[in-house]
Amino acid sequence: MAMIRILLSTRLxxxxxxxxxxxxxxxxxxxTINDLYHELADRVNLExxxxxxEALDCDLSDLIIRVPDNEPHTRTRxxxxxxxx
Numbered sequence: 001m002a003m004i005r006i007l008l009s010t011r012l013x014x015x016x017x018x019x020x021x022x023x024x025x026x027x028x029x030x031x032t033i034n035d036l037y038h039e040l041a042d043r044v045n046l047e048x049x050x051x052x053x054e055a056l057d058c059d060l061s062d063l064i065i066r067v068p069d070n071e072p073h074t075r076t077r078x079x080x081x082x083x084x085x
Contacts, residue, residue, distance in 0.1 A: 008036045026051040
């Protein structure tokens with residue numbers, strides 16, 4: 001199954017920042033940073049992403065990636081699986 005990966009732990013490691021460092025730099029609650037760090041978040045606040053990218057001096061594509069799957073998961077209006085080509 002395709003999934004969205006949040007690479008916050010990698011980006012923080014590259015900068016040798018802790019989650020607490022990022023929380024202080026962005027004003028984002030530590031628990032929110034922790035959920036993103038451990039890829040537990042189901043939803044992501046766009047303002048938070050912007051603040052994190054600014055603090056880490058990175059692009060959104062450095063922070064979030066989509067790992068594709070070989071099997072289609074989208075459906076047509078009739079409910080049939082849509083074949084991606």
